[in-house]
Amino acid sequence: MTQNVQVNGSYWLQTAPGGAPRPALAEDLDVDVAVIGAGVAGLSTAWELTRTGRSVAVLEAGRIAAGVTGYTSAKLTVQHTLVYDRLRRTRGPEGARLYARSQSEAIERAAGIVAELGIDCDWETRDAYTYVRDPGRVGEVRAEAAAAKEAGLPASFVTETGLPFPVAGAVKVTGQAQFHPLKYLLALAADLEAHGGRIFEGTTVQGLDEGEPCRVRTEAGATVTARDVVVATHYPIFDRALLFARLSPRRELVLAGTIEADRDVDGMYITPEENTRSVRTAPLDDAGRRLLLVTGEHFTPGTGDTRERFERLAAWADEHFPGVERTHAWATQDIDPTDTVPMAGPLHPGAHHTYVATGFGGWGLSGGMMAGRLLTAQIAGEECAWSGLYDPRRLRTAVREAPALLKTQAEVARHFVGDRLRSAPPVDALPPGEGAVVRAGGDRLAVYRDEEGALHAVSPRCTHLGCLVDFNAAERAWECPCHGSRFATDGTVLEGPATKPLEQRDI
Numbered sequence: 347m348t349q350n351v352q353v354n355g356s357y358w359l360q361t362a363p364g365g366a367p368r369p370a371l372a373e374d375l376d377v378d379v380a381v382i383g384a385g386v387a388g389l390s391t392a393w394e395l396t397r398t399g400r401s402v403a404v405l406e407a408g409r410i411a412a413g414v415t416g417y418t419s420a421k422l423t424v425q426h427t428l429v430y431d432r433l434r435r436t437r438g439p440e441g442a443r444l445y446a447r448s449q450s451e452a453i454e455r456a457a458g459i460v461a462e463l464g465i466d467c468d469w470e471t472r473d474a475y476t477y478v479r480d481p482g483r484v485g486e487v488r489a490e491a492a493a494a495k496e497a498g499l500p501a502s503f504v505t506e507t508g509l510p511f512p513v514a515g516a517v518k519v520t521g522q523a524q525f526h527p528l529k530y531l532l533a534l535a536a537d538l539e540a541h542g543g544r545i546f547e548g549t550t551v552q553g554l555d556e557g558e559p560c561r562v563r564t565e566a567g568a569t570v571t572a573r574d575v576v577v578a579t580h581y582p583i584f585d586r587a588l589l590f591a592r593l594s595p596r597r598e599l600v601l602a603g604t605i606e607a608d609r610d611v612d613g614m615y616i617t618p619e620e621n622t623r624s625v626r627t628a629p630l631d632d633a634g635r636r637l638l639l640v641t642g643e644h645f646t647p648g649t650g651d652t653r654e655r656f657e658r659l660a661a662w663a664d665e666h667f668p669g670v671e672r673t674h675a676w677a678t679q680d681i682d683p684t685d686t687v688p689m690a691g692p693l694h695p696g697a698h699h700t701y702v703a704t705g706f707g708g709w710g711l712s713g714g715m716m717a718g719r720l721l722t723a724q725i726a727g728e729e730c731a732w733s734g735l736y737d738p739r740r741l742r743t744a745v746r747e748a749p750a751l752l753k754t755q756a757e758v759a760r761h762f763v764g765d766r767l768r769s770a771p772p773v774d775a776l777p778p779g780e781g782a783v784v785r786a787g788g789d790r791l792a793v794y795r796d797e798e799g800a801l802h803a804v805s806p807r808c809t810h811l812g813c814l815v816d817f818n819a820a821e822r823a824w825e826c827p828c829h830g831s832r833f834a835t836d837g838t839v840l841e842g843p844a845t846k847p848l849e850q851r852d853i
Contacts, residue, residue, distance in 0.1 A: 351656035362528035384410035388578035390718025423522035430493035452715035467529035477516035508612035595830025648825035689738035781817035804837035
């Protein structure tokens, strides 16, 4: 891998089976359940619901599995960095056990689906490691290994790994998995449709009326009437339980390149050090080569120089895996809850037929699959042992971890006010391929100059809650630092919670 990184797209999206786009919803529809969002959480929920005999409609603003799920590192594991020791302290030993059991059963469910449907998705069983190189942090890792084992996981403390450099210590959890997420989810979608489910792409939802029945309104004017509604849009597009105050967006970079099979790291690795570094490989071709994936450099969308971050990650990969030829570079986005645990359950305290799945904190594959089973049980009126753990309505843990919540809100306030006070460059200073929030005619505009020199101006006010966007030069996108909405250079929505584009402006 070399520096001067050029973002060229997700390996998963580029190697997924092709298919014609599904139609947008063009007329009113009545179903048992409407699922908003077709990532891993939405499709898993919809698939589980069709297996109970319910009629289901999935509404997706773009293409299925092409949002956040299409940009994942695709590790399917219960080993979520240093989570179990923290859960043991904040939720008690039983909370840690429920978390481990729910995530484990989700992965077992996925393995069963792969076998049942005969899905060719490069499924591989691998051990997962959280490692540190700093001897001063070995105590954290030992405590995590002990907590994970106490929670019922096959975990141990080790000092030897398959990485090409020494570590001071690591938590090892055996029997985890990695796969091609798009191949898996596209097969899941096809089976969902074979069992009567319906999927609509290019269908943006802009309204939700809760009642008996519920009504979901789309941008095009169609209405879906449903007894139950699931909001599985990664970051919720509706906030009726102060979820926005308890979630923070985080962007992370991914580099991929070819490696010979004899250099395989034989496992899935992550460290909280060095602004996070994650490493794994995937099968690549009949010649025995593997695809090396290196992830890290997490940051808040709309802050700092993303190109510089890509170069730092590339330099790290060059140092530790010299000679690897880079083939892909992309970025992914995660949503962190302020109190550690994802939110899956009723949308707000008064909800009877509306549900949400969000806040997976970088572990959306196992989390989304878990949410699919949990929400299906709740809609069916069945008991689930971990409903309380993931309940979005929980307030006690949010209060207990109030410093994280207050920090999140302080950052939002800082951007909302401070970004309006920062100096703005003149339009003439923009080189081709760059964008910035500038002053023009006494107003602020978000202006992008394309490679031919033409200027494209939109309002800098995010259509979600009004924070000012900033330009990500590496990915050529406008990003909101408050809640993570992302927009193309012409203002169209790339990622929510915003559902409306940035307004066009003249310059």
